[in-house]
Amino acid sequence: MPQNELDPKHLETLDRDLGRLSTLETATSYTSRPVIGLGVGLLFMVFAALLAAMVFGQANNTLVVVIAAAFGAYMALNIGANDVANNMGPAVGANALTMGGAIAIAIVFESAGALLAGGDVVSTIAKGIIAPESLGTSGTFITAMMAALLASAIWVNLATWIGAPVSTTHSVVGGVMGAGIAAAGFGAVSWDQMGAIAASWVISPVLGGVVAAGFLWFIKSNIIYTEDKIASARRWVPVLVGIMGGAFATYLAVKGLKRIVSIDLGDALLIGAVSGVVIWLVMIPVIRKQSEGLENRNKSLKVLFGIPLIVSAALLSFAHGANDVANAVGPLAAIVQASTTGDFTHAFGIPLWVMVIGALGISFGLFLFGPKLIRMVGNQITKLNPMRAYCVALSAAITVIVASWLGLPVSSTHIAVGGVFGVGFFREWDAERRMRKAKAVIPGAKRLPPEERRRRKLVRRSHFMTIIAAWIITVPAAALLSAGLFAVINGVMSAG
Template sequence: MDEFSPTKINQWKTLDKDLGRIALLESASAAIARPRVAIGIAVVFILVCGFAAAAFVGAGPGTLTIVVAAAFGAYMALNIGANDVANNMGPAVGANALTMSGALAIAAVFETAGSLIAGGDVVSTISGGIVAPSAVAGPGVFVWAMMAALIASSVWLNLATWLGAPVSTSHAIVGGVMGSGIAAAGFAAVQWGTLGQIAASWVISPVMGGAIAAVFLAFINRYIKDAPDKLAAARLWVPVLIGLMAGSFTAYLAMKGLRKVVDVSLAQALLLGLAAGVAVWLVFLPVVRWQATGMHNRKRDLKQLFGLPLIVSAALLSFAHGANDVANAVGPLAAIVHAVTSMDAGDKVAIPLWVMAIGAFGISFGLLLFGPRLIRLVGQEITKLNQMRAYCVALSAAITVIAASGLGLPVSSTHVALGGVFGVGFFREWEEERRARALNLRKGKPVAADERKRRKLVRRAHVLGIAAAWVVTVPLTALLSAAIFRAILFLV
């Protein structure tokens, strides 16, 4: 009987409260510890890269400079992984075709493979002709200009990730090189025509990506989702769409991702894409028929047919991103290594394998440690995605890059992918509004303003915030790079 006394009961209640406080404290400590562990691992990676650079270069008068540059190159790669890769994996995660852990694993493997297998082996020392090499006064000044560009672009990517804004890595690098180049050689050294093309891409990339994604979503809605016999329509059109995706990605990888392995023209890439598209279409005709067996004639079942193609497209986008963008990311580091070891600031610089490895593994570490936040934002917080909509975004990214390359237009893969997400969301808004008006017109009443407001399917705050980050990337990194360059010259 004593164990049920009021005193014992009060003691148990007190013990439960204490245990609850301890559990709350443990969960809070775990939440605090996770980001600290990630930051700790990132710091260790940066230090390892610095020591590895010293081992590869060997003792010499410029070794310390290369070690510092390698550390900042690793920091840059970590930030690219945290920020830029979200555009490839976000739609697949948002559509529930991939779990977060699955997306991180696939992206890490394919980004690394793309970087090391098909990464560019030559890069312009001034990131695509932004600043004339002859205008920079000697290799010493050139090294500090590249160091300032590397630091500035890394810091901005870190800040953008913290703010939740996916931005273009290439634009950050371009802004950094431009700013330090102006500080080193004046405004006349800048190739303003190239800068004009980059500014134009702020509009071209998202508009093209959004328009193409919206067109494909409209096609799927009309000819598959809204068809009386949805399964028959799916058996006809889904293999065609999968073949189109295969052909687009084959051409995309041949033209953009495999330059180191094989050099192909646009016409050759399109022919390869056509052959791959026809082959995949023929293969998937029976596969889709088999998948559709036993399905019901409803929209929910149709989404399952797009799951596997969406996963494959996300993996291919990651491979192409690793092959195409890592060279730009580690370009300043490669330029510094070349200038210090050869005392020359030439137009073209070969990227050593160890420099590419820093970029490849740094992107993977950055993605695993810090990438989930922006993956969720791109895939879940801008607009609601399912397998069909996310498929349209991925297909739009490949087709837009191919079309822009054929027309000679500069595009950013980041802007294209996000433009596809925006395009899908705004098209759904327009379609919902059109259907509501048609329904209310039959009922003889207008659409109420509050009802129209509830149908906003794209979060305007994210759109405006991301667009603002895009616009300020080049000027902000340019100003920061110029300031860092002046500070370096003052200190050395």
């Protein structure tokens, strides 16, 4: 080998060149990822359209159903990209799950929830927002549902792009309302129902935040701020896990198993209470064994909350799949019903092939586009650890139960993100309270200047304002978009 090839300068040059190639490959991979995602998403929409064509063959309105299936697939992709982040974000942000592990668990349990417990009979128009008879003919109804489906999907897509977790339920509601107004005027809308939904914009996040903050206060008071943290954890962590188990048993009984068995709220609460006691008793020896040899510091406590947090993420995904898949395929199922029977004024079920589109679409959307919102919810609003993430997950289950008891229409997205905000704002308040207490003990201590106090805020105000603004405009934005699309689709169909 020639001597100059062994010259260290040549080797350094080779290292730099290899480094540039490595950087170029990384950049190419990063920039090609969205393109690959878009390509796979488009292929899935084509698959959904072909599946609808195979099911309907040469029947009347086959083309309408095929187009609607593609729209439903697009909506399902966006629900996976946006909505599922609320279940997985806290666990990922707390490092209880890796991004890959979270996506795998969510895909399995979202699909299981949708296919096993989803698809119960729903009303002809989403949550009774408009009176179906006001639309006149089945053709007008189909056009309205297509506009609502496409408008809500576009809005959720836009919200995901700007990094705002929004309610897909409210997006569908806004889409149906806008199309209904465009088709039959303002009198077609059930304004009482819309008022209840508007109230839920405030009730959902506030209730979720208060419940999450309350449990974090309990954990801090009874475990973190005690002298012997491990002894306190052995006493209270089994109780907390039992409460979580009972809450999720009730939550699944009320919201997730309606297709398998009908359970009223009283029976669901009894199931939850029994489950909670059993889990509490089982967890006592488990936590005692897990806590052996742990140091008496906060970092050690994180180990004890890891498994409950993973289980809660899986259960939230199952319940979400069982309930929210209808947001993607409910309007599609309504179009199928109206196209095949001409009936659009009675309740309808969701066919299995339509449910498959919803389940697969949510899974693909999560895998391809979900990490962005998972990072937003888990890391970028406020810093989460397993204890704080536990409070958010438990808050989601309890708040839905309370809302069901009160008969309030709430958004799982608003509850989960409200729980994250509640945890963050509580930590700010608690840190300020402890600082004031410390200054009372140390005479002459100076108060921090306003700039430094703003810098130490534990909740990012920019994300807070962006998300709140997106929540407020979701229904009107989806409604305006849907009304415009109704006019376009109606014009195209009339011309055809």
